[in-house]
Amino acid sequence: MTRTPPHDEAAEQAVIGSALLSPRLVAELADLVQPSDFYRPAHVELWQTVVELHASGAPGDPIAVAAHLADLGSLGRLGGAPYLHTLIASVPTSANGPHYAGIVADYARRREVAELGSRLTHLAGSNSDTRDVLAAGRAMLDAAPAPAWPSPMPLTARHTPRPFPVSALPSWLADMVSAVAEFTQTPSDLAGCIALAALSTAAGGRLEVEVRGSWREPANLFTVVVLPPGSRKSAVFTTLIRPLLDAEAKLIERTRPAIIEAELALRVAAKAAERAANAAAAADDRGRDRLIADATAAAMTAEAITVPPLPRLIADDITSEQAASLLAEQGGRLAVLSPEGGIFATLAGRYSGAPNLEVFLKGHAGDMLRVDRRSRPAEHVDRPALTLGLAVQPEVLRDIAQMPGFRGKGLLARILFAVPENTVGRRRIGAEPIPMAVSSAYADRLRAFVLGLADRCEPAVLRLTQEANERVLALEHDIEPRLAPSGGWAHVVDWGSKYVGAIARIAGLLHLAEHLLGGLTSPISAGVLDQAAEIGAYFAEHALSAFDDMGADPLVDDARHVLGWVERSQTERFTKRDLFTALSRGRFRKAADLDPVLNLLVGHGYLRAVPSAERRGAGRSPSPAWLVHPDVLRPAGTVRPISAGRVS
Incomplete structure (x- = not known):
């Protein structure tokens, strides 16, 4: 030509x-x-x-x-x-x-x-x-040569989720998150999520957001960051949690005189009750009734004296039973903060042999929790507020989806996941330390946050401005179609149903972080709601990635199962009949169940349909056939011949 x-x-x-x-x-x-x-x-x-x-x-x-x-x-x-x-x-x-x-x-x-x-x-x-x-x-x-194989697309066709929106935080908190991330050379997601957990710890049980009517959200969060070993998770935790421990020590120091006084009063009252009881026992019939009445009053006086517990804000490796007891002792406030994910194995029944999620489910929702003890009458917490802030390894993320009850009972739906890009291997050596002014401002405000709310018996209720309420309505209108059976969040509808509530909780924390105790009497503005929505959008992207890693989308999970068979069998061409014969009937009950899976794999470039041969004579039509992308048949970075033939 x-x-x-x-x-x-x-x-x-x-x-x-x-x-x-x-x-x-x-x-x-x-x-x-x-x-x-x-x-x-x-x-x-x-x-x-x-x-x-x-x-x-x-x-x-x-x-x-x-x-x-x-x-x-x-x-x-x-x-x-x-x-x-x-x-x-x-x-x-x-x-x-x-x-x-x-x-x-x-x-x-x-x-x-x-x-x-x-x-x-x-x-x-x-x-x-x-x-x-x-x-x-x-x-x-x-x-004529078949078209060249393009590189297959990831099954979920999702990009690496966006980084944590540090700019959506109040300046004193944003400065600390950025400085910690820079000094430790870790993704800002880790410091950002732990900073939110720190705010939740400080406000837990003392703050609620009234969204609309009777719809209230307690301002406590469950955050989980997924990072591999060696990511300096402990260093970030230690830096951001230290002011909470300092505040806990201040609360203990402030409460100790009351504890000593109550213990002394209890000993005195107990001795008085014992003497009154002995006197009543030794009295004759004429004076016994009056002495019994005196002994009863003395015993009731002793019983009415309560020794305040030592304040406790944070727990680490704890069982559900211990968490329930601590919640009851601490007036409903407790945080489980840890750079490891061992708590999940504990909840799944590592020690008890049976999963026990009730404390964490009710502790997130704020539903009444009743605690039974052998040595004392039953206790209950009207509004438990449990905070969860963890950093787990990717293997833990994949394991928890298989733990009994974690998905079905709604624990995973309550977690704000972050799956940041790992920085190991690209970290800058000799990064600048955290400026003293930044760390001091963070520590002072967080301690003031804790100490200022500690004495409240009833939670402060934050309301929304009219404009902020309109923002919430717009969010609901936007999210609802995604939760439909054909929507983009259909496979995470449990998580998505709590999405707007999570944004309201974040907005409450950001509002109080911005205004401190002065914010208790002012409504949450539309600007703060927008900042919370930006953080919520971040968590939405990361939740989709996390649930994808956990196999939450059945179609994607089935597609990976088929690719696994192709890799094991090393077949470069197979028919639908071959595939249906080889796979489990528990997963694919009919051959037609394979159609959406094969369509997904074709659409993402892993398979290519072979033109059907023309039917000749009697008998059924040949089974549809597919060619396999060469990259599926060899590990990344290796070149080896593709075995011919089919595996039936």
């Missing part, structure tokens, strides 16, 4: 520009167009880079792509950073990206047809027999 092959350079630019503008579109666009479909070589390499970055979970914005190409030494060859901005400028709207991808894919097919036509034209102009030319043409069509 002497003319330029058919192509549309503007459409190619628009596809890449759409992906750079909206990285969330990459999975959808990659299903429509492959790198080899682009005509311009620079576009082939650029699109391959964008797809690979997305598949690895790395950012795909123009700055990240330019930095990656610069590291590879190919940025200048591909047009430099200015050309990336040219690609973005060529996009009228990224929403049309799939349309542009269809244009690019269509021109790629046209070029294939043109190439075949050119080769047939060449044969027709030769001295070959026309029957030979036709046979050669059919052979060319049959032997």
